[in-house]
Amino acid sequence: MANLHQPPNSPILYSFQSKDQIIQSLANFVTRIQKDAIDKKGRFTIALSGGSLPKMLGGLIGNPAIKWAHWQVFYVDERVVPLDHPDSNHRACMEALFSHVPIPQENIHAIDTALINDLEELSDAYEKDLIREFAQKDAARFPVFDLILLGMGPDGHTASLFPDHELLSEGDRWIAYLEDSPKPPPKRITFTFPVINHAARVAFVAAGKEKVTTLADVLDRPEKGLPSSRIRPGFPGQLYWFVDDDASSAVSYPKTPFKL
Numbered sequence: 001m002a003n004l005h006q007p008p009n010s011p012i013l014y015s016f017q018s019k020d021q022i023i024q025s026l027a028n029f030v031t032r033i034q035k036d037a038i039d040k041k042g043r044f045t046i047a048l049s050g051g052s053l054p055k056m057l058g059g060l061i062g063n064p065a066i067k068w069a070h071w072q073v074f075y076v077d078e079r080v081v082p083l084d085h086p087d088s089n090h091r092a093c094m095e096a097l098f099s100h101v102p103i104p105q106e107n108i109h110a111i112d113t114a115l116i117n118d119l120e121e122l123s124d125a126y127e128k129d130l131i132r133e134f135a136q137k138d139a140a141r142f143p144v145f146d147l148i149l150l151g152m153g154p155d156g157h158t159a160s161l162f163p164d165h166e167l168l169s170e171g172d173r174w175i176a177y178l179e180d181s182p183k184p185p186p187k188r189i190t191f192t193f194p195v196i197n198h199a200a201r202v203a204f205v206a207a208g209k210e211k212v213t214t215l216a217d218v219l220d221r222p223e224k225g226l227p228s229s230r231i232r233p234g235f236p237g238q239l240y241w242f243v244d245d246d247a248s249s250a251v252s253y254p255k256t257p258f259k260l
Ligand SMILES: O=C(O)[C@H](O)[C@@H](O)[C@H](O)[C@H](O)COP(=O)(O)O
Pocket: 049, 050, 051, 052, 053, 076, 077, 078, 079, 089, 150, 151, 152, 153, 154, 157, 158, 159, 160, 183
């Protein structure tokens, strides 16, 4: 559990020559974390983002060390569209990963699309789903995910937490909603900062030249306060960055060689 008396651990930055190397290293990293979690507690809780992230998870397919039956999967944010809509993060994760592996469907926590016309109810229902998984089992004020995987937009947003948006100051709710997302589609639900910052481990995955300026701002100039720089899991939580050399070419923050 997060300890507010200790400063957060410094982020660990891994930079790889190619996207394929990110995919392989990320798969090894996730495999190790799920093993530790399952050995300790019999379950592994993970939350996934949309965007380019689902396609970076392909290294998990066909890996016999993964105990899919013990995974509980949530979405860090979700676009408020039917689950088979091309914008759905659930659909993207199904297509890129879950339709290729033996994970029980009930372990994948998608939004309740019967509620998509009422964002308040939809986000409450998703929050209750989280409460069933975490509050009853761990009795914590906020859920403590074993691992949360994030992407970063070119404006520095992460999850559906956008620069200068009022949701940046949400300190109470677990799940919030917005109807004015600058990145389409406009209606979304999202984990709040406290949920992300209570995780045991958070890993950003960001690749490509279009991320170069924002990545340097987030890692070298956190005082700018971009949403992605506000991800600092409380001690003893740990933040990781899995990026490619294109994205990190302007970063001064020290890189760490990847080894498990
Ligand atoms: O649903 C979403 O839009 C995402 O969860 C969002 O936060 C994404 O992770 C970033 O926009 C980065 O997207 P890319 O990885 O495609 O750049």
